[in-house]
Amino acid sequence: MRLLPEVSRATVQRWIGEGRVKVDGKICRAKQLVRGGSRLEVEPSEPPPSLAVPDPDVPFQVLHEDPHLIVVDKPAGIVVHPARGHASGTLVNGLIARGGFERASADERDPNGAVRPGVVHRIDKDTSGILVVAKDEPTREGLKQQLSTHSMERVYLALTLGVPKSARIESLYDRHPRSRLRFTSKTSTGKRAVTNVRVLEGLAGGRTGFVECRLETGRTHQIRVHLSEQSGTPLLADWLYGRTPGDADVAEIAQALGRQALHAAVLGFVHPATGSALRFESPLPADLTTALAALRSLTA
DSSP, X not given: OTTOTTSOHHHHHHHHHTTOEEETTEEXXXXXXXXXXXXXXXXXXXXXXXXXXXXXXXXXXXXXXXXXXXXXXXXXXXXXXXXXXXXXXXXXXXXXXXXXXXXXXXXTTSTTGGGSTTBOOOOOTTOEEEEEEESXXXXXXXXXXXXXXTOSEEEEEEEEESOOOSEEEEXXXXXXXXXXXXXXXXXXXXXXXXXXXXXXXXXXXXXXXXXXXXXSSOOTTHHHHIIIIISSOOBTTOTTTOOXXXXXHHHHHHHHHOSOOEEEEEEEEEOTTTOOEEEEEOOXXXXXXXXXXXXXTOOO
16 A cells, blocks of 8 residues: 555455456456565556435535535534435535535445545534535545544534533443444443533533533544533433433423534644645534523523
Protein backbone atom coordinates (compact mmCIF):
# COMPACT_ATOMS: atom_id res chain seq x y z
CA MET A 1 0.00 0.00 0.00
CA ARG A 2 3.02 2.29 0.25
CA LEU A 3 3.01 2.48 -3.56
CA LEU A 4 -0.64 3.61 -3.65
CA PRO A 5 -1.15 5.64 -0.47
CA GLU A 6 -4.42 7.23 -1.65
CA VAL A 7 -6.11 3.91 -2.47
CA SER A 8 -7.68 1.63 0.12
CA ARG A 9 -6.58 -1.99 0.52
CA ALA A 10 -10.10 -3.14 -0.38
CA THR A 11 -9.93 -1.29 -3.71
CA VAL A 12 -6.58 -2.88 -4.57
CA GLN A 13 -8.03 -6.29 -3.70
CA ARG A 14 -10.93 -5.61 -6.06
CA TRP A 15 -8.52 -4.67 -8.86
CA ILE A 16 -6.60 -7.91 -8.25
CA GLY A 17 -9.86 -9.88 -8.41
CA GLU A 18 -10.71 -8.16 -11.69
CA GLY A 19 -7.34 -9.13 -13.16
CA ARG A 20 -6.12 -5.54 -13.33
CA VAL A 21 -2.86 -6.06 -11.45
CA LYS A 22 0.13 -7.73 -13.15
CA VAL A 23 3.51 -8.83 -11.84
CA ASP A 24 6.18 -9.00 -14.54
CA GLY A 25 3.49 -8.96 -17.20
CA LYS A 26 1.34 -11.73 -15.69
CA ILE A 27 -1.95 -11.32 -13.87
CA CYS A 28 -1.27 -11.83 -10.17
CA ARG A 29 -3.22 -13.61 -7.46
CA ALA A 30 -4.30 -12.05 -4.17
CA LYS A 31 -1.81 -14.01 -2.04
CA GLN A 32 1.04 -14.09 -4.55
CA LEU A 33 4.47 -13.27 -3.14
CA VAL A 34 6.29 -10.51 -5.02
CA ARG A 35 10.09 -10.58 -5.23
CA GLY A 36 12.24 -7.48 -5.05
CA GLY A 37 12.83 -5.97 -8.48
CA SER A 38 9.54 -7.25 -9.91
CA ARG A 39 7.60 -4.92 -12.20
CA LEU A 40 4.07 -4.11 -11.04
CA GLU A 41 1.37 -2.87 -13.41
CA VAL A 42 -1.98 -1.60 -12.15
CA GLU A 43 -4.94 -0.72 -14.35
CA PRO A 44 -7.49 1.02 -12.09
CA SER A 45 -11.19 0.54 -12.68
CA GLU A 46 -14.09 2.80 -11.84
CA PRO A 47 -15.74 2.16 -8.46
CA PRO A 48 -19.07 0.34 -8.53
CA PRO A 49 -21.99 2.78 -8.71
CA SER A 50 -24.02 3.52 -5.63
CA LEU A 51 -27.27 1.59 -5.25
CA ALA A 52 -28.94 4.57 -3.56
CA VAL A 53 -31.75 6.16 -5.60
CA PRO A 54 -31.57 9.95 -6.16
CA ASP A 55 -34.22 11.96 -4.30
CA PRO A 56 -34.17 15.74 -4.91
CA ASP A 57 -36.83 16.39 -2.25
CA VAL A 58 -34.60 15.60 0.76
CA PRO A 59 -34.06 18.84 2.73
CA PHE A 60 -30.62 19.92 4.02
CA GLN A 61 -28.48 23.04 4.07
CA VAL A 62 -25.08 23.16 2.37
CA LEU A 63 -22.44 24.91 4.50
CA HIS A 64 -19.49 24.23 2.19
CA GLU A 65 -18.87 22.37 -1.05
CA ASP A 66 -15.81 21.86 -3.25
CA PRO A 67 -14.69 19.15 -5.72
CA HIS A 68 -13.61 16.85 -2.86
CA LEU A 69 -16.26 17.08 -0.14
CA ILE A 70 -19.49 18.65 1.04
CA VAL A 71 -20.43 19.86 4.54
CA VAL A 72 -24.14 19.89 5.32
CA ASP A 73 -26.47 20.86 8.15
CA LYS A 74 -28.96 18.01 8.49
CA PRO A 75 -32.39 18.67 10.01
CA ALA A 76 -33.83 16.31 12.59
CA GLY A 77 -35.96 13.54 11.13
CA ILE A 78 -33.64 12.76 8.21
CA VAL A 79 -31.72 9.46 8.17
CA VAL A 80 -28.13 9.80 6.91
CA HIS A 81 -28.08 6.80 4.54
CA PRO A 82 -30.40 4.05 3.30
CA ALA A 83 -30.87 1.18 5.72
CA ARG A 84 -33.52 -1.29 6.74
CA GLY A 85 -36.80 0.60 6.93
CA HIS A 86 -35.35 3.66 5.16
CA ALA A 87 -34.77 2.76 1.53
CA SER A 88 -35.22 6.36 0.35
CA GLY A 89 -35.62 9.89 1.66
CA THR A 90 -32.18 9.88 3.30
CA LEU A 91 -29.39 12.44 3.14
CA VAL A 92 -27.42 10.21 0.75
CA ASN A 93 -30.42 10.04 -1.60
CA GLY A 94 -30.57 13.83 -1.57
CA LEU A 95 -26.83 14.24 -2.15
CA ILE A 96 -26.81 11.88 -5.12
CA ALA A 97 -29.71 13.81 -6.65
CA ARG A 98 -27.72 17.02 -6.19
CA GLY A 99 -24.88 15.81 -8.41
CA GLY A 100 -21.15 15.99 -7.93
CA PHE A 101 -20.94 12.54 -6.38
CA GLU A 102 -19.97 10.68 -9.53
CA ARG A 103 -16.58 9.89 -7.96
CA ALA A 104 -17.97 9.19 -4.48
CA SER A 105 -16.93 5.58 -4.25
CA ALA A 106 -18.29 3.36 -1.52
CA ASP A 107 -15.90 1.99 1.08
CA GLU A 108 -15.44 -1.56 -0.13
CA ARG A 109 -14.61 -2.71 3.39
CA ASP A 110 -18.13 -1.71 4.40
CA PRO A 111 -20.73 -4.43 3.68
CA ASN A 112 -23.34 -1.67 3.27
CA GLY A 113 -21.03 0.71 1.41
CA ALA A 114 -23.02 0.55 -1.82
CA VAL A 115 -25.79 2.65 -0.26
CA ARG A 116 -23.64 5.13 1.65
CA PRO A 117 -20.91 6.42 -0.69
CA GLY A 118 -18.62 9.02 0.84
CA VAL A 119 -20.11 8.72 4.33
CA VAL A 120 -17.38 8.82 6.99
CA HIS A 121 -19.44 9.59 10.10
CA ARG A 122 -23.13 9.66 10.95
CA ILE A 123 -25.57 11.34 13.28
CA ASP A 124 -28.86 9.84 14.39
CA LYS A 125 -32.08 10.42 12.50
CA ASP A 126 -33.49 12.62 15.26
CA THR A 127 -30.23 14.48 15.92
CA SER A 128 -29.76 17.66 13.92
CA GLY A 129 -26.56 19.31 12.80
CA ILE A 130 -23.34 19.16 10.81
CA LEU A 131 -21.60 16.33 9.02
CA VAL A 132 -19.11 16.04 6.16
CA VAL A 133 -19.41 13.66 3.19
CA ALA A 134 -16.51 12.88 0.85
CA LYS A 135 -16.76 12.94 -2.94
CA ASP A 136 -13.71 10.78 -3.69
CA GLU A 137 -11.76 7.94 -2.12
CA PRO A 138 -8.60 9.88 -1.06
CA THR A 139 -10.75 12.46 0.73
CA ARG A 140 -12.84 9.76 2.37
CA GLU A 141 -9.75 7.94 3.63
CA GLY A 142 -8.18 11.19 4.85
CA LEU A 143 -11.27 12.11 6.85
CA LYS A 144 -11.51 8.60 8.30
CA GLN A 145 -7.90 8.86 9.41
CA GLN A 146 -8.69 12.07 11.32
CA LEU A 147 -11.63 10.34 12.97
CA SER A 148 -9.47 7.38 13.99
CA THR A 149 -6.78 9.64 15.49
CA HIS A 150 -9.45 11.79 17.23
CA SER A 151 -8.17 14.99 15.61
CA MET A 152 -11.55 16.00 14.16
CA GLU A 153 -13.39 18.55 16.30
CA ARG A 154 -16.99 17.56 17.07
CA VAL A 155 -19.09 19.55 19.51
CA TYR A 156 -22.75 18.90 20.35
CA LEU A 157 -25.30 20.93 22.29
CA ALA A 158 -27.89 19.12 24.38
CA LEU A 159 -30.77 19.57 26.81
CA THR A 160 -30.77 17.10 29.70
CA LEU A 161 -33.10 15.86 32.42
CA GLY A 162 -31.26 16.98 35.54
CA VAL A 163 -27.93 18.80 35.39
CA PRO A 164 -24.83 16.64 34.88
CA LYS A 165 -21.44 17.46 36.34
CA SER A 166 -18.88 18.99 33.98
CA ALA A 167 -16.56 16.03 33.50
CA ARG A 168 -14.60 13.83 31.13
CA ILE A 169 -16.52 10.58 30.78
CA GLU A 170 -14.46 7.57 29.69
CA SER A 171 -15.78 4.03 29.51
CA LEU A 172 -15.81 0.83 27.54
CA TYR A 173 -18.64 0.68 25.04
CA ASP A 174 -20.52 -2.18 23.41
CA ARG A 175 -23.91 -3.32 22.17
CA HIS A 176 -26.51 -3.83 24.85
CA PRO A 177 -26.79 -7.55 25.65
CA ARG A 178 -30.59 -7.51 25.71
CA SER A 179 -31.56 -4.99 23.03
CA ARG A 180 -30.48 -4.83 19.40
CA LEU A 181 -31.40 -1.13 19.29
CA ARG A 182 -29.33 -0.02 22.27
CA PHE A 183 -25.69 0.37 23.28
CA THR A 184 -24.21 0.43 26.77
CA SER A 185 -21.25 1.81 28.68
CA LYS A 186 -21.88 -0.58 31.57
CA THR A 187 -19.76 -3.38 30.14
CA SER A 188 -16.45 -5.09 30.73
CA THR A 189 -15.79 -5.53 27.02
CA GLY A 190 -15.95 -3.37 23.92
CA LYS A 191 -14.28 -0.24 22.58
CA ARG A 192 -13.09 2.86 24.40
CA ALA A 193 -15.50 5.82 24.41
CA VAL A 194 -14.77 9.35 25.65
CA THR A 195 -17.15 12.31 25.98
CA ASN A 196 -16.24 15.67 27.53
CA VAL A 197 -19.28 17.30 29.15
CA ARG A 198 -19.43 21.00 30.08
CA VAL A 199 -22.49 22.49 31.74
CA LEU A 200 -23.54 25.74 30.08
CA GLU A 201 -26.62 26.46 32.13
CA GLY A 202 -28.84 24.93 34.79
CA LEU A 203 -32.53 25.28 33.91
CA ALA A 204 -35.88 25.03 35.66
CA GLY A 205 -34.35 25.10 39.13
CA GLY A 206 -31.97 22.25 38.34
CA ARG A 207 -34.59 20.00 36.80
CA THR A 208 -32.95 20.29 33.37
CA GLY A 209 -29.65 21.44 31.93
CA PHE A 210 -28.13 22.97 28.80
CA VAL A 211 -24.77 21.29 28.11
CA GLU A 212 -21.94 21.04 25.60
CA CYS A 213 -20.50 17.64 24.71
CA ARG A 214 -17.12 17.32 22.95
CA LEU A 215 -16.40 13.95 21.42
CA GLU A 216 -13.01 12.32 21.53
CA THR A 217 -14.45 9.12 20.09
CA GLY A 218 -17.65 8.74 18.10
CA ARG A 219 -19.43 5.52 18.98
CA THR A 220 -23.04 5.03 17.93
CA HIS A 221 -25.37 6.81 20.41
CA GLN A 222 -22.30 7.69 22.54
CA ILE A 223 -23.51 11.01 23.98
CA ARG A 224 -26.97 9.62 24.64
CA VAL A 225 -25.58 6.60 26.48
CA HIS A 226 -22.94 8.48 28.48
CA LEU A 227 -25.37 11.14 29.68
CA SER A 228 -27.94 8.50 30.62
CA GLU A 229 -25.78 5.76 32.15
CA GLN A 230 -22.72 7.62 33.43
CA SER A 231 -24.23 10.98 34.47
CA GLY A 232 -27.79 9.90 35.26
CA THR A 233 -29.02 12.87 33.20
CA PRO A 234 -30.42 11.56 29.90
CA LEU A 235 -31.31 13.79 27.00
CA LEU A 236 -34.66 15.50 27.11
CA ALA A 237 -37.18 13.57 24.97
CA ASP A 238 -34.84 10.60 24.37
CA TRP A 239 -37.36 7.78 24.39
CA LEU A 240 -34.69 5.06 23.94
CA TYR A 241 -32.22 5.97 26.69
CA GLY A 242 -34.17 8.51 28.71
CA ARG A 243 -37.25 8.64 30.86
CA THR A 244 -40.51 10.53 31.08
CA PRO A 245 -40.01 13.73 33.09
CA GLY A 246 -41.63 13.62 36.50
CA ASP A 247 -42.61 17.29 36.25
CA ALA A 248 -45.69 17.96 34.13
CA ASP A 249 -44.34 21.24 32.73
CA VAL A 250 -41.03 19.68 31.67
CA ALA A 251 -42.90 16.68 30.24
CA GLU A 252 -45.05 19.03 28.18
CA ILE A 253 -41.93 20.69 26.71
CA ALA A 254 -40.40 17.29 25.93
CA GLN A 255 -43.60 16.15 24.24
CA ALA A 256 -43.72 19.29 22.12
CA LEU A 257 -40.07 18.79 21.09
CA GLY A 258 -40.76 15.22 20.04
CA ARG A 259 -37.15 14.16 19.47
CA GLN A 260 -33.96 13.81 21.50
CA ALA A 261 -32.55 17.22 22.37
CA LEU A 262 -29.18 16.86 20.64
CA HIS A 263 -27.57 19.05 17.98
CA ALA A 264 -24.20 18.66 16.21
CA ALA A 265 -23.15 22.30 16.50
CA VAL A 266 -19.45 22.36 15.52
CA LEU A 267 -17.35 20.35 13.07
CA GLY A 268 -13.68 21.07 12.45
CA PHE A 269 -11.11 19.16 10.40
CA VAL A 270 -8.15 19.52 8.04
CA HIS A 271 -9.14 19.30 4.38
CA PRO A 272 -7.44 16.12 3.10
CA ALA A 273 -6.85 17.56 -0.38
CA THR A 274 -5.80 21.14 0.39
CA GLY A 275 -4.41 20.92 3.92
CA SER A 276 -6.56 23.87 5.01
CA ALA A 277 -8.09 23.90 8.49
CA LEU A 278 -11.89 24.14 8.19
CA ARG A 279 -14.39 24.77 10.98
CA PHE A 280 -18.16 25.05 10.73
CA GLU A 281 -20.83 26.04 13.23
CA SER A 282 -24.58 25.51 13.22
CA PRO A 283 -26.91 27.43 15.57
CA LEU A 284 -29.59 25.64 17.53
CA PRO A 285 -32.52 24.87 15.22
CA ALA A 286 -35.94 26.37 15.89
CA ASP A 287 -37.38 23.41 17.82
CA LEU A 288 -34.48 23.29 20.30
CA THR A 289 -34.45 27.08 20.60
CA THR A 290 -38.14 26.96 21.52
CA ALA A 291 -37.57 24.18 24.06
CA LEU A 292 -34.62 26.03 25.62
CA ALA A 293 -36.66 29.23 25.96
CA ALA A 294 -39.55 27.31 27.52
CA LEU A 295 -37.24 25.66 30.07
CA ARG A 296 -35.65 29.01 30.91
CA SER A 297 -39.11 30.36 31.70
CA LEU A 298 -39.74 27.70 34.33
CA THR A 299 -38.99 28.44 37.97
CA ALA A 300 -37.86 26.05 40.66
